[in-house]
Amino acid sequence: MVDPSDDSKRARRESVADNGSAPARLKQLSSHLDSSSNSEESAPSPASAPNSTIPKSSEAERCPPHRRKPSSQISALPPDYSDILSQLSKIRSLAATPDLKSRGYISHKTSGKLWVRERIAALLDKDSFYEIGSVAGSVTWASSSSSPSQDGKIDEPVAFTPTNNINGFGRLGGRPVLLTVDDFSVRAGHADGAIMEKTAWVERMAVKLKVPILKLVDGSSGGGSVTTIKRDGWSYLPSVPFLRDTVKGLNMGVPNLGAVLGPAVGLGAARVVICHFSVMAGNIGSLFNAGPAIVENATFEEGLSLTDLGGPAMHCTNGTIDNLAANEEECFKQIRTVLGYLPNSGAEAPPVVQCDDPEQREEIDLRSVIPRRKARSYDARKIIRLIADRESWFEIGALWGRTAITGLARLGGRPIGVISLNCEVNGGALDAGGSQKLTRLLKLCDVFNLPIVQFLDIPGYAIGTAAERAATMRWGIELAKAYFTTTTPILSVVTRRVFGVAGNVMLDSRDPMMRFAWPSGQWGSLPLEGGIEVGHRHELKEAEKEGRRDDVYKSLETEYQRLMNPVRTAARFGVEEIIDPKDTRKICCTWASMAYATLMRERLSDRALGKIHPQFA
Numbered sequence: 001m002v003d004p005s006d007d008s009k010r011a012r013r014e015s016v017a018d019n020g021s022a023p024a025r026l027k028q029l030s031s032h033l034d035s036s037s038n039s040e041e042s043a044p045s046p047a048s049a050p051n052s053t054i055p056k057s058s059e060a061e062r063c064p065p066h067r068r069k070p071s072s073q074i075s076a077l078p079p080d081y082s083d084i085l086s087q088l089s090k091i092r093s094l095a096a097t098p099d100l101k102s103r104g105y106i107s108h109k110t111s112g113k114l115w116v117r118e119r120i121a122a123l124l125d126k127d128s129f130y131e132i133g134s135v136a137g138s139v140t141w142a143s144s145s146s147s148p149s150q151d152g153k154i155d156e157p158v159a160f161t162p163t164n165n166i167n168g169f170g171r172l173g174g175r176p177v178l179l180t181v182d183d184f185s186v187r188a189g190h191a192d193g194a195i196m197e198k199t200a201w202v203e204r205m206a207v208k209l210k211v212p213i214l215k216l217v218d219g220s221s222g223g224g225s226v227t228t229i230k231r232d233g234w235s236y237l238p239s240v241p242f243l244r245d246t247v248k249g250l251n252m253g254v255p256n257l258g259a260v261l262g263p264a265v266g267l268g269a270a271r272v273v274i275c276h277f278s279v280m281a282g283n284i285g286s287l288f289n290a291g292p293a294i295v296e297n298a299t300f301e302e303g304l305s306l307t308d309l310g311g312p313a314m315h316c317t318n319g320t321i322d323n324l325a326a327n328e329e330e331c332f333k334q335i336r337t338v339l340g341y342l343p344n345s346g347a348e349a350p351p352v353v354q355c356d357d358p359e360q361r362e363e364i365d366l367r368s369v370i371p372r373r374k375a376r377s378y379d380a381r382k383i384i385r386l387i388a389d390r391e392s393w394f395e396i397g398a399l400w401g402r403t404a405i406t407g408l409a410r411l412g413g414r415p416i417g418v419i420s421l422n423c424e425v426n427g428g429a430l431d432a433g434g435s436q437k438l439t440r441l442l443k444l445c446d447v448f449n450l451p452i453v454q455f456l457d458i459p460g461y462a463i464g465t466a467a468e469r470a471a472t473m474r475w476g477i478e479l480a481k482a483y484f485t486t487t488t489p490i491l492s493v494v495t496r497r498v499f500g501v502a503g504n505v506m507l508d509s510r511d512p513m514m515r516f517a518w519p520s521g522q523w524g525s526l527p528l529e530g531g532i533e534v535g536h537r538h539e540l541k542e543a544e545k546e547g548r549r550d551d552v553y554k555s556l557e558t559e560y561q562r563l564m565n566p567v568r569t570a571a572r573f574g575v576e577e578i579i580d581p582k583d584t585r586k587i588c589c590t591w592a593s594m595a596y597a598t599l600m601r602e603r604l605s606d607r608a609l610g611k612i613h614p615q616f617a
Contacts, residue, residue: 515577
């Protein structure tokens with residue numbers, strides 16, 4: 001007899017087996033979901049069924065996070081961020097377009113000056129400028145919707161006043177540079193139109209990347225204005241946050257080159273004067289600690305113009321600014337020229353260029369450039385031009401410290417510093433200004449690893465009451481300190497006179513000394529003129545009593561001239577070599593080649609190891 005319960009058990013087992021198959025399970029799940037959906041539709045709302053123990057689940061509870069529907073605001077925003085990019089593009093477009101109705105812009109252009117972005121285009125290689133902080137400034141926004149959260153739209157910029165200092169990267173002659181340019185048309189460059197962090201950033205970046213920094217100054221470069229107090233509601237202790245980085249870069253040999261392209265006031269003046277090289281546009285440039293209005297209240301000097309107070313006639317002749325240029329374009333040309341002689345930092349050798357001027361070139365004219373008559377002057381710059389690579393001589397400081405001549409040149413394509421004395425001014429006697437100029441060039445060449453060739457014709461330090469009043473010896477000893485603390489190689493060519501403390505300082509600062517002399521050379525403790533008077537005062541006084549003073553003086557002079565024949569000095573190895581002037585270029589080029597091939601490698605290694613520490617500032 002069959003137990004009915006056995007059939008029931010067998011049916012349940014078959015049902016379980018059927019349900020275990022994939023199709024069956026899928027069908028069962030679908031049926032369950034349909035049933036749940038129908039149950040939700042037919043279920044009473046909580047309001048109609050307050051005693052229900054199974055509440056309706058929220059959409060957030062029923063949908064996992066990754067399947068939730070986006071809000072209407074987020075879904076309205078473009079996935080490629082084109083809205084934000086559009087804002088940036090709009091602001092940059094506003095910044096690149098001058099406001100022709102702006103009082104500042106009108107004043108700027110009527111002064112004959114290029115607009116800030118015109119200056120960038122005129123200086124740098126074409127299309128090489130990449131601005132940093134391009135949207136830094138004051139933005140005026142227009143709301144695109146009364147309820148932005150509903151349609152996802154964002155406000156649109158309708159007006160923009162950029163900060164009055166533009167920074168960025170670019171290229172000059174193919175080389176990477178950092179550029180910082182004042183925009184005088186925005187608050188005359190004052191702090192209330194600036195963001196000081198931008199200026200500080202570019203100074204720090206130049207040091208970090210060891211990239212030359214170019215500064216086009218027009219205004220106060222973010223310097224203070226009393227309106228800042230009104231805007232911020234409090235007064236601050238003055239601070240120059242980037243000065244420490246600037247000094248660090250100067251001593252590292254990171255080129256700092258500046259141009260005055262308008263009134264450089266206060267902090268703006270300081271930023272350009274501190275540079276390794278500075279130039280002023282003669283038609284529009286001026287520089288001062290404070291403008292005419294403040295000067296009038298402080299010193300009662302009335303009616304001063306910007307040019308009267310600090311124009312080229314003032315600061316290109318007293319050493320505050322190195323060079324004078326006719327206009328902005330010539331300023332840019334001088335900056336390009338100077339940078340061509342300099343490395344990116346003191347950790348590198350100066351850039352050597354291809355030279356088509358033969359290093360063995362002879363110059364017969366050099367034999368006769370020094371007059372046989374000792375009292376006559378000559379053109380010292382002609383000597384430099386004939387010896388250096390053709391068209392490579394660039395003078396620095398031609399209008400100040402005029403007893404000395406300094407600049408940059410090349411020998412066989414190798415950059416060098418050049419020092420000479422100027423016998424056409426004060427007889428070549430070195431005054432306070434000349435000592436300051438030579439000191440500056442020595443430090444410049446030291447931080448940039450530039451070997452120096454100097455042409456010596458120095459009767460000594462300047463003398464007389466004017467020289468004493470100008471502290472000639474003080475600045476002469478500062479020059480001596482520079483000679484004996486710098487370490488860049490120096491080649492000395494004695495063209496005529498070397499006398500006194502000044503001659504000793506300039507000639508004997510390197511060990512071993514590298515010195516050559518021309519046949520026209522004269523040297524000693526004192527020049528014969530005056531020296532005979534001092535050394536033979538009693539003898540001449542007694543001869544004067546007998547009416548023989550002139551004869552005795554002439555006899556002494558003839559004897560000293562015979563003994564001061566430079567060949568006698570060379571015979572005792574008092575001078576290393578007397579050369580034919582026509583061979584000077586060949587000898588200088590050979591020395592420069594050795595300096596770059598051997599001494600330069602050692603010098604760069606010593607700097608990297610911290611054995612030498614050149615100081616410009």
